[in-house]
Amino acid sequence: MFGKKAKAMTPSAARKSFVSPYDLPAPKGAEGWQDLYPYNLVFQDNLKDKENSKFWFCDSQHWPNVFKPFETVGVEFAVRCLGAYNTRHYIIPPANGIEFRIHNGFCYMSPVAVAPELIGDRVPHFMERAGYYFQNWNTLLENWKKKVLSTIEEMDAINFEALPEMVDIEVITSGAGIDPTAKMMADYDRLIQLAYKNWEHHFEFLNLGYVAYLDFFGFCKESFPGIPDLAIAKMVMGVDSVLFRPDDELKDLADLAVKHNLTAVFAMNLDAAGTLAELAGSADGKKWIAAWEKAQEPWFNYTSGNGFYGSDVYWRDNLDLPMGYIQDYVVRAAKGEQLHRPKDALIAERDRITGEYAELLDGEALETFNGKLGLARTVYPYVEDHNFYIEHWTMGVFWRKVRQLSRLLHSYGFWTEPDDMLYLTRDEVRPVLFDLATGWGVGADCIAPTYWPQEIERRRKIVDALMTARPEPAFNEPPAEINEPFTIMLWGITTEQVQQWLGGDEGDPNQLKGMAASPGVVEGKARVIMGPEELDQLQQGEILVAPVTAPSWGPVFGKISATVTDIGGMMSHAAIVCREYGLPAVTGTGSASTKIKTGMKLRVDGSNGTVEIIG
Numbered sequence: 382m383f384g385k386k387a388k389a390m391t392p393s394a395a396r397k398s399f400v401s402p403y404d405l406p407a408p409k410g411a412e413g414w415q416d417l418y419p420y421n422l423v424f425q426d427n428l429k430d431k432e433n434s435k436f437w438f439c440d441s442q443h444w445p446n447v448f449k450p451f452e453t454v455g456v457e458f459a460v461r462c463l464g465a466y467n468t469r470h471y472i473i474p475p476a477n478g479i480e481f482r483i484h485n486g487f488c489y490m491s492p493v494a495v496a497p498e499l500i501g502d503r504v505p506h507f508m509e510r511a512g513y514y515f516q517n518w519n520t521l522l523e524n525w526k527k528k529v530l531s532t533i534e535e536m537d538a539i540n541f542e543a544l545p546e547m548v549d550i551e552v553i554t555s556g557a558g559i560d561p562t563a564k565m566m567a568d569y570d571r572l573i574q575l576a577y578k579n580w581e582h583h584f585e586f587l588n589l590g591y592v593a594y595l596d597f598f599g600f601c602k603e604s605f606p607g608i609p610d611l612a613i614a615k616m617v618m619g620v621d622s623v624l625f626r627p628d629d630e631l632k633d634l635a636d637l638a639v640k641h642n643l644t645a646v647f648a649m650n651l652d653a654a655g656t657l658a659e660l661a662g663s664a665d666g667k668k669w670i671a672a673w674e675k676a677q678e679p680w681f682n683y684t685s686g687n688g689f690y691g692s693d694v695y696w697r698d699n700l701d702l703p704m705g706y707i708q709d710y711v712v713r714a715a716k717g718e719q720l721h722r723p724k725d726a727l728i729a730e731r732d733r734i735t736g737e738y739a740e741l742l743d744g745e746a747l748e749t750f751n752g753k754l755g756l757a758r759t760v761y762p763y764v765e766d767h768n769f770y771i772e773h774w775t776m777g778v779f780w781r782k783v784r785q786l787s788r789l790l791h792s793y794g795f796w797t798e799p800d801d802m803l804y805l806t807r808d809e810v811r812p813v814l815f816d817l818a819t820g821w822g823v824g825a826d827c828i829a830p831t832y833w834p835q836e837i838e839r840r841r842k843i844v845d846a847l848m849t850a851r852p853e854p855a856f857n858e859p860p861a862e863i864n865e866p867f868t869i870m871l872w873g874i875t876t877e878q879v880q881q882w883l884g885g886d887e888g889d890p891n892q893l894k895g896m897a898a899s900p901g902v903v904e905g906k907a908r909v910i911m912g913p914e915e916l917d918q919l920q921q922g923e924i925l926v927a928p929v930t931a932p933s934w935g936p937v938f939g940k941i942s943a944t945v946t947d948i949g950g951m952m953s954h955a956a957i958v959c960r961e962y963g964l965p966a967v968t969g970t971g972s973a974s975t976k977i978k979t980g981m982k983l984r985v986d987g988s989n990g991t992v993e994i995i996g
């Protein structure tokens with residue numbers, strides 16, 4: 382799937398191969414980390430030869446942080462469901478799923494190839510199955526939304542409560558013959574299964590969205606030799622995605638504040654509660670509060686992270702986050718700045734480029750071009766839309782319920798900190814619940830308070846130690862050429878980048894090369910941001926430099942002048958969002974966040990994929 386194994390590199394290259402995962406030691410203090418995760422998620426010694434024959438890359442685009450044991454639920458569900466839709470549902474001809482392992486707390490992936498001799502037999506199955514979805518896309522997508530929202534509603538209705546001193550009398554008089562512990566255990570299992578269900582729905586359309594775009598991409602590459610990847614991407618930009626809606630709601634609220642002459646209140650920079658208290662003193666302020674409350678459901682089911690970690694903070698749970706963004710927007714709106722995405726300009730540019738290339742075709746070729754472009758534009762919005770419904774909304778509700786259960790068990794003395802259940806695997810939680818049910822049922826002490834606090838502390842120290850080391854970019858010998866389109870488009874992992882990782886292309890130390898992800902040239906000061914908790918450090922006009930961005934960072938895209946990331950391809954979230962905001966972006970540089978320091982002056986060329994340190 383990647384291509385042939387790499388040949389020996391030239392003498393100037395530092396290495397031929399990446400380290401084997403079996404030879405990479407754990408950071409000091411993290412010894413024995415493998416015991417934190419299920420057996421099927423780590424490299425096994427008895428499979429060493431087999432695992433070392435594969436090339437593994439670190440997916441720090443989706444999972445940039447060390448996993449606490451419970452947090453593996455996201456990667457397990459996501460990768461399994463992605464693979465199943467490729468391999469078992471749509472039978473995508475050249476692509477099966479992706480194997481994954483956790484090593485030193487980080488996620489590594491290795492695409493599973495389809496044997497060349499089997500590709501042809503898969504084509505008719507794919508055409509029938511994918512064709513049905515493409516032909517009925519809008520109807521099926523509308524039904525998809527109903528299914529996903531129904532699952533979210535069912536999940537949100539789950540409630541973990543303290544067990545009563547005695548069962549309610551109605552349990553006796555109704556002859557129910559069952560107590561609240563049965564519901565608690567069933568609700569926990571149901572919570573897990575509902576999350577799993579929506580991850581199945583996540584990939585019902587996503588893989589087809591990528592396939593349609595890649596089909597159009599391949600046609601353009603064949604029909605227009607030398608066409609830049611960026612030109613193809615620009616032919617489908619200017620989308621209306623619900624992923625942008627939360628940020629748009631904040632901008633609308635800022636415009637409303639200016640309209641009602643409320644700027645002085647927001648200039649006080651109070652927290653959300655203080656701001657709302659000040660606004661409540663006037664009729665116009667009350668109107669603004671009504672609009673604020675209306676926007677919250679569902680648009681505040683949004684995190685500044687990516688939804689994969691139990692520590693992600695959601696707007697609806699911390700109203701200071703959206704209020705802080707609004708305060709910044711109010712200042713800019715009061716100056717007359719246009720806050721919203723330049724959609725009209727994007728569409729004009731999209732249509733100009735499309736027209737220029739369409740003029741080079743005629744007859745059947747032009748008809749094919751228009752057909753493939755039309756399909757790509759139809760399905761493309763889902764590539765971002767799904768993020769709001771699954772990573773943000775579904776996972777926001779999921780983590781809220783996980784924290785609720787964790788804090789309930791904490792109240793029983795099962796562990797030291799309220800959210801310590803994250804240090805258990807999801808399968809370890811079931812015996813904990815039965816421990817509670819047993820202690821409650823027989824009127825005796827539970828075992829958990831004598832076991833879990835010490836064990837969690839041991840695990841906490843291991844996780845903290847794992848966090849002290851950055852992940853290796855890849856393991857084992859890479860292919861001579863990376864040509865698998867998903868790997869290039871989504872992760873931005875190219876042959877050239879792998880060579881940079883290996884140290885075979887040192888080049889100019891003041892220049893970095895990446896993907897030309899969003900056009901334009903900008904000069905400005907760098908601001909290195911390692912995570913969403915640092916976003917408040919960004920100043921107007923700075924260039925955002927980060928290992929990876931999340932689409933939920935949208936509220937800062939109106940403040941920055943360009944984006945540079947270590948990870949990501951043309952179809953990564955950073956690339957898509959920057960194109961929609963009209964900002965230059967270079968993604969997949971591999972090392973920008975470590976080579977660039979805050980305050981350095983940069984020249985970012987998003988049209989050619991270069992970043993130059995000029996001061």
